[in-house]
Amino acid sequence: MKLARFTSGSRAHERLGVVLDDGSSTRLLDVSAVPGHDAPRTMMEAIHAGPAGLDALRQAQERAERGADPAWFHGEDDVTWLTPVPPRSCIAAGRNFGAHRLESIRGNPEAGAGFQIDFPTGFIKLGRNLVGHRAQVERPDDVEQMDYEAEVAVIVGRDLLNATRGQAKQAIFGYTIMNDLSAREWQFxxxxxxxxxxxxxxxGFGPLGPCILTADEVPDPTALRLWLKVNGELRQQSDCTDLIFQFDELVAFWSRVGLEAGDIISSGTPDGVAVHRKPDPRPYFLKPGDIVHAGVDQIGVLETRII
Known part of the structure; x- marks a missing residue:
């Protein structure tokens, strides 16, 4: 099941949508509009409800498909897409794809010896800087090296502390897409x-979405295939078999600091980032007017416009 948060028309409050894609168009079923069910009405309610909440949402979807009231559905172009979860803690993995780690070492040989892989490393993305599908993100005036990073992100389904890998795997609610935007001159x-x-x-440096693919539909996370295009040009593509630390390892490791339901942990990015392009990375950095599509085949496509 694919779930999204959205608003529509003059109604500013969050609505929970089931994303329906028939191959030619995408619609969102407004769960709150479907009568006669007790399904969660917000994403956080769905996360806290666990499997029982997903069962109730499936029942609401079946009820809607039988009733087929057009007022219950919204076209993908008729809504404002919100981040899949409200502002939460977001931990982003660093150099967690093997090929990206190698391109980082080639790009910075002096620091290469310090690129250890004994345990996951990462950094914080502030929840307030996360933005949804089709957001416009301004390139700061003092940033010339604005870069992209396609990533898969885990949504944690329940509070965790010092979890085992098995417990971490069971606690994953679902998966979404992140574009870890970076100002390289500041970062370095x-x-x-x-x-x-x-x-x-x-x-705005944390585009996230457009939806969450629930974990029950991802039996093998290593099969998740991700890619990124800028203005239609393919820049990154890989799958999660190249991850150094898999999702359950990341969740278990970061549970040492304590995780809460709805928290986000991203995978790190594959190779192909702008800063390591040879011989001159400057044409590859993002600039106003660029349209970036970050995709995970099984989840969808996250669009971001740079202004």
Whole structure:
């Protein structure tokens, strides 16, 4: 099941939608509009309800398909897509795809010896800087090296502390898409002080969405295939077999600091980022007017416009 948060028309409050794709068009079923069910009405309610909540949402979907009232459905172009979860803690993995780790070492040989893989590493994306599908993101005036990073992100389904891998796997609610936008000149300056914060956290630098594919429909997360295009040009493509640390390992590791339901943990990105393009990365950095599509075949496509 694919679930999304959205608003429509003059109604500003969040609505929970079941995303329906028949191959030619995408619609959202407004769960709150379907009568005669006790399904969750918000994403966080769905996450907290667990399997029982998903069963209720399936029943609401079946009821809607039988009733087929057009007022219950919205076209994908007729809604404002929200981030799949409200602002939450977001931990983004660093150098977690093997090929990206290698391109990072080639791009910075002096630091390569310090690129350890004994345990996951990462950084914080501020929840308030996450934006939804089709958001417009402004490139800051003092940033010339604005980069893209397609990633798969896990949505944590329940509170966790010091979880095992088995417990972590069971606690994954679903998967979505992130574009970890980065200001490389800021990031690399910070990294000389062994820190990363500003370069990953300008307003809007965390596109997320468009929806969550629930974990029951992802029996093998290593099969998730991701890609990224800028203005239609393919820049990144890989699948999650190249992950150094798999999703359950990431969730278990970061549960040491405590995780809450709805928290986000992203995978890291494959190779192909702009900053490591040879011989000159400058034409590949994002600029105003660019349209970025980050996709995971099994989930959908996240669109971001740079202004």
């Amino acid at each position: 300056a910070e990294m000389r002080n062994l820190l990363v914060m500003m370069g990953k956290n300008f307003p």
